[in-house]
Amino acid sequence: MHLIIAEKHIAAKRIAAILAPKKPKKVRVSGVDTYEYEDNEDDKIVMGLSGHIVExxxxxxxxxxxxxxxEDLIDAELITKPTQVKIVAALKKLGKKASKVTIATDYDGEGELIGVEALDIIKKVNxxxxxxxxxxxAITEKEIKNAFSNPVNVDFNLADAGHSRQVIDLVxxxxxxRYISLxxxxxGKMFLSVGRVQSPTLALIVDREKEREAFVPDPYWEVYATLANSNGEEFVTQHKTQRFWDKNQVNSVVDKLKDCKTAEVTSVEKSTKQDKPPSPFNTTEFISAANSVGFTASNAMRxxxxxxxxxxxxxxxTDNTVYPDSLDLRNLIAMFKSGQFKQYAQYLLNKSNLVPTRGKKETQDHPPIYPTSAAKKSELNEDEWKIYEMVVRRFFATFADPAKWETMKVKFDIGSEEFRAKGARLISPGWRWFYPYNSPEDKILPPLxxxxxxxxxxSKVADKETQPPGRYxxxxxxxxxxELGLGTxxxxxxxxxxxFSRAYVHSNPLQPTKTAFAVIDALENYAPTITKHEMTSKLEEDMEKISEGKIKEDEVLKESRDMLKSMFSELESNRDxxxxxxxxxxxxxxxxxxxxECESRLMVRRSKRGSRFIGCDGYPDCTFSLPLPKSGQIIVTDKVCEDHGINHIRVNIPGKRPWNLGCPHCNFIEWQKEQENNKNKQKDTTPKSITxxxxxxxVTAEKLENAxxxxxxxxxxxxxxxxSKxxxxxxxxxxxxQEYVA
Known part of the structure; x- marks a missing residue:
């Protein structure tokens, strides 16, 4: 019997359907669905894992x-234990009978490790x-059949790299x-999480927030004039000095403009510019694009x-931004000759030469992200369709022509002061027709x-200030x-x-909480190595060398433990x-x-029974308090209520969207009003007479009256x-x- 192991159940089902000469038979083994079929008189069974089945x-x-x-955890000997007992049992049962196993998990470090974990379980019984x-x-007929016709060896170096990452990140x-939380x-549930990649990433966010807080805005002024041609068409121009840093200079310009009723066009410069089509999607570019249309990074990847x-x-x-020569690009486009994207596909197929763009990164493991089959909108839910459509459109855009813009730069003389205006008009949409996301708008000037x-x-003067650097x-x-080598x-x-789950950040762009500030401040002041990217990127480079067979896993794990010990030395010397x-x-x-009531601090507190509330630091002299939700993590934001001077609150509940509670005092007042309204409504609906x-x-009313x-x-x-009697x-x-009346 030939056992084929996929990474997930749905992948196993699809692979079996592709490889089987006729519909495969679903058989339950140790509580796990498997798919059996016969091919060339050989019994084949395809089963799916559930990602890592041991940890x-x-x-x-x-x-x-x-x-x-x-610190004792650094040199502790780790154990491996099953997380999916039924799948492990099925593997052992099928593995005993099998003469051959094919690992068909996803091809990357994680997938290779998952496959080797399954293989190790089978080797113990066979x-x-x-x-x-x-x-x-891609899980398509062509890709799967080609892969099974050309099997390769298990890459144990790649699996070792994945295993080393597991060990390093766990330790x-x-x-x-444990050290920081203690x-x-x-x-308990509110422990402080610290990690090799997590902490340098959080430090980036906190350091950016510190830059924003330390930022001192500088005032500047912009001078504008609204002009109109003989047809009454109006448009806005700006002084050639885009930012005035001296108010006296602004006043001088304004004085000149007071008596000016006309403006003369001193030059008109027309030209065209090209807007190059984008490169193919790799993971980073995909996440960035999905985020720009409202998807979080984790949701987009899911x-x-x-x-x-x-x-x-x-x-x-994938890191790749170059389509490999093995892809039949014309055939992929031809998949969309019918359906929602047919006009785009037909346009590209009519081109004599299909040459895609090339990004800066070219790797040999996986191609850039591209559509592998034509989906119908009815087959996907709303979010799935949005992501799928974006992938299809990006794929098309990589074969399209540049977008062309007609630009116009005009200079004007107004009271001996030079003003300028710029116009731009899309004259040939090129790739933007295929991929319309976040497109700039035309800015049309009348003929001049x-x-x-x-x-x-x-004319007008705009008072402005320089802005702090933006959040990420x-x-x-x-x-x-x-860029910094943080994570993969x-x-x-x-x-x-x-x-997000540890309540270190909220919102998008990402804003750190006070908890994040507390953790990063302590680490940056007394154990800064933990917050720097150099340490973790060095380990990432070494793990890459493990996958290439240049370094043994044991060497990197020793290096990692030595690094960690030096950090604990840093921590211990600054414990207090x-x-x-x-x-x-x-x-x-x-x-x-x-x-x-007393101007003391209001704090998030817990009662003796464990319930949360907002209480006054002046207790017991002051008993002012406000209620808080029973569950969820409380995040104090930097937005302050204008009426009560209290910070707005967000509530994070695992698995649900964050809830913006707003100002707790305003919220409590609204709740009291609602309660009062409900009482009034109840009074309004109370019957005035027996009938x-x-x-x-x-008849009943007469009986009651007689009594x-x-x-x-x-x-x-x-x-x-x-x-009743x-x-x-x-x-x-x-x-x-009587109860109804009450």
Whole structure:
């Protein structure tokens, strides 16, 4: 029996459907779905894993944070334990019977390691098993059949590189996280996460925020004049000195403009410029593009992974920006001759020469991201379609002509002062027709010629200030991480996602919380190596050398442990300072404003029962308080309520969109109003007479009146048992009416 192992169940199902001569048979093995078929009298079984089915961990004796020093984790011997018990059992059962195993997991360091993990499990029950590997970049019929016709050897060096990354990230993350969390006194769910890649990335965000806070704006002025031609067409011009730093110069210009009623065109310069088509998508460019249209890095990659496993796009984890010669590009475009993209496909197919753009990075593992099959909109959900459409359009754009713009630069004389205006008009959309995202708009000027005299309709001075450097958006941060060697194409989006989950950042562009400031300040002041990219990028380079067979894994793991020990030496020599810095910083993280009653600090607090609330630092003399949601991480933002001087709050709940609570005081006031309105509504719907009560008709009302009950109040106060005897109405009915009235 020949066992084929894919990385996920959906990939296994698709591979089996492609390879089987007829529909494969679904068979459940140890609770796991597998797909069986016969090919050339050979029984074949395809099964999917669930990513990593085993994980590295520390032995149980290292789990007690209070008894085991964080530094002891560095040299601890790691153990491997199963995370998917059913899949491991199925592997062992099938592996015993198999004569051959083919690893068909995704082809990258992570996929190779996942495949080798499965192979190691099988080898324990079948030492003599034969095995090989297939490599593919898309789960399509052509790619899969070609891969299985040309198997290769398992790349154990690549798997070792992936394994070394697991070991290094676990040991660094666990030891540093334990040390910093214990120092800060932040244990349980609110522990402080520290990591080899995570911390330098967070430092980038915090350092940018510090630049913004330290930024001192400089005032400057811009002078504009609105002109009109003889047809009444108006447009705006700007003084040739785009920014005036001296107010006296501005006043001098304004004085000259006061009596000017006309402006003369002194020069008109027309030209055309080309806007080159974009390069093919690699992972970084894809994340950046998806982020610009509203997708977070992690969400974009999750959707891309789904599209890949369903056969719609190629493998989304790639550094490559050059299509390989092996791709039949014309045939790929021809897939779209019918359907939503047919006009674009037909246009390209009519070109005599299809030459795609080439990016700066060319690798041999996977091609750039491209569409592998034509999808219908009805086959995908809304977000999947948006990502798929973007990939298709980007693919088309790489074969398109440059966009062409007609530009116009005009100079004007207004009271001996030179003003200027620029116009631009898209005359040939080229690639922008295929890929319309974030396109610049035309800026049209009316026809103008040298010597023409125009009317000055108005002039104005704009008071402005220089702006601080912008925060990093997720797309931009991924680019910077790539440039600095932080993480890999497969992990960068996960690092950003982790920063959100640990309440270190919020919003997009990314804004650090006070917790992030506390952690990075303590590390930068007393153990700065942890926050620098040089250390982690050096390890990334060495892990790459493992995959190339230039260095052994043990050498890199020793180097990593030595680095970590030197950092702990740094930490230990500054233990008291780090503890003080963290605790001071984290206390500030709980401050949300000033108490309106006594002007003490308002803090996020916990009651003796564990519930959260906002309380005054002046307690017990001051008892002012505000409620907080029962669950979710509380993030204090820098936005302050104008009415109450209290910071706005966001609530992070795992698996859900963050909830912007806003000002807690405003929120509480609105809640009180809502409660009062509900009471008033209830009063408005209270029956005024007995006959307004549902179920009391004319006959019943007469019975009640004969018993001395003629008003709602009398009914509410009556003895239900006694009234039942007098009216022959059931006690239950009477009590229901009384409850309704109450």
């Amino acid at each position: 590295l961990d520390f032995p149980k004796e290292y789990n007690n944070w209070q008894k085991v020093n964080a 030492q003599d098993i034969q095995f090989d590997r297939v490599k593919y970049s 660094w993350g666990a030891s540093l996280t 120092s800060a006194g932040r244990l 959707i891309a992974e789904t599209l890949y496993t369903n056969g719609y796009i190629s493998y989304p984890r 010629k040298k010597g023409e005299v125009l009317t000055v309709k108005s 958006g997720q797309g931009r941060l991924v680019r910077i991480m790539e 194409k497969a992990t960068r989006h996960e690092i950003i996602s982790k920063l 300072n780090i503890t003080q810095s963290l605790r001071n910083g984290l206390r500030e993280d709980k401050v949300i404003g000033t108490c309106p 307004e009560i549902n179920g009391i008709g004319k 001395g009950v003629s008003s709602v109040e009398e009914l509410a106060n009556a003895d239900a048992v006694e009234l 007098q009216t022959n109405l059931s006690v239950k009915k009477i009590k229901n009416w």
